[in-house]
Amino acid sequence: MLPEWMIDVPDRLSQDWFVLARPAGKRCFVVSMNGTTVSRLRNGSVLHHFPSALPCGARTRENSGSAQSYCILDCIFHEMDQTYYVIDMVCWRGYSLYDCNAEFRFFWLNSKLAESGACEPPSHYHRYRFSSVPVYNCDQNGLLSAYTVQVPYVKDGLLFYNKHAHYQAGNTPLTLVWKDDKCSQYVIDTDSKGEIPSKQQVVLELQGDGKLTTSDDPPIVFGCLDQDFIQKTGLQPGNLLRFLINDGGLTFVNGKLEKADLVYQDKPNRARAFADSYSKVVFQYMARHAPLRINDLLASVDSPINQEDEPCDVEMNVVPTSHNIPILNQEQHGHQESLSMTDKLWG
Incomplete structure (x- = not known):
């Protein structure tokens, strides 16, 4: 279950959401069975x-x-103290929690993890320590606690969970991540040298018809590469391609992406397994120009809330709304070519 980036404050934040301080580290699944334990990263590697x-x-x-x-x-491995911080529970002793809401999963996680002895210090038959993460109701006190209270790990932003949502694989808007420079060392993405580039970088996946898409399901199309350019550069469907957002930036009309001024750079590192999500691109753009601040979140949980709609359990399987496809510009070794446009987000 991968969070989308918070680019707008969700409705009923103080009533329907939990918040926790996200540990910095490597997101992974930990599986214990048949007398051994294995942790795997998102790309499947051990x-x-x-x-x-x-x-x-x-x-x-x-x-x-x-x-x-x-x-x-569902864990984050924190290198500094060699601890697996458990942020969600998918299955326990063969009992699946996929169809349980987040409120029950967090209750089960805290009680069962402590009973198992996995939170004890490392030993011969227990190489790494496990720990739960404090989870708060997302009211004024809870939000401030997650944001300011000291924890035994390095924070990397805040995670928000919809209380009534079931566990689903893939990206979901019912789990959100937000960060600023007070609760994360890396608000704006850095390059391979660990430095913040002067212009935002985005990674998109090239499809067989030349479309450039995000990692969302269904994917969001940012534009199309010209077939002549694809043949000239030897690019193949499935390639991940890196672009810079140029001076023209991103243009939104009625909250929807209208166009983007993108310049083609190169292919990212082969270790990169996925394109960026739409919400990540927009969050990073906002972080550079008009960030969503902690005061905006605090104001939203302090404002009057519509009490009429009763909460209900929901599946984390949401289809994103369509966006118009932007105009892109590409550059390869100083040579620029225009990209074709289409009128629909995906075919």
């Missing part, structure tokens, strides 16, 4: 293979169980 105190996570008599007694935890 981060660690180790014994743990999670159910069926080590080959000990006390930790034995059936083949169906496995656990899946």
Whole structure:
């Protein structure tokens, strides 16, 4: 379950949402089964293979169980203190929590994780410590606590969870991430040298018909590359391509992206597995020009809220609204060519 970036304050923030301070580190799934524990990154590569105190996570008599007694935890590995911070629970002892709302999953996570002994210091059969993360109701006190209270890890922004949403794979607007320079070291993306580039960089995926898309499901199309340019540069469908947002920036009409002034740069590092999401591109653009500030969030939870609509459990499977396709400009070794336009977001 991957959060979208908060580019607008959601309705009923103080009533329907939790907030937590997100640990800095590597997002991963931790799976314990058959006497071993494995953590995998988003691209599928193994981060660690180790014994743990999670159910069926080590080959000990006390930790034995059936083949169906496995656990899946959604974690962030914090390098500095070698700890897995558990931000969500997908499965516990073979019991799936996919159809449970976030309120129940967080309750189950805190109670079961402590009972398992996984929060104890490392030992021979428990190589890494696990820890839950303080979760607050997103009212004035909770939001300020998540934002200001000291925690044993380096913060990397705030995570917001809709209380009534079920767990779903992929990006979802019912989980949101927000950050500023007070609660994150890296508000604006840095380049390969760790420096903030003078112009924002975006990564899009090239499709077979020349369209450039985000990682959203369904993907959002930013434009189309000219076929002559594709052949000339040897680009292939599925390639991830890096662009700069030029001086023309992003133009929005009635809240929808109308056009973008993009300049083609190169292919990103091969380790990069996914294109940017639409919300990330917009959040990064806002962070440079008109950021959503903590005072905006505090004002929203302090404002009158419509009490008529009763909350209900919802699936985290939302189709994003359509956006007009912007005009792009591309540049390769000083040579510029125009990109074709279409009128629809996706075909």
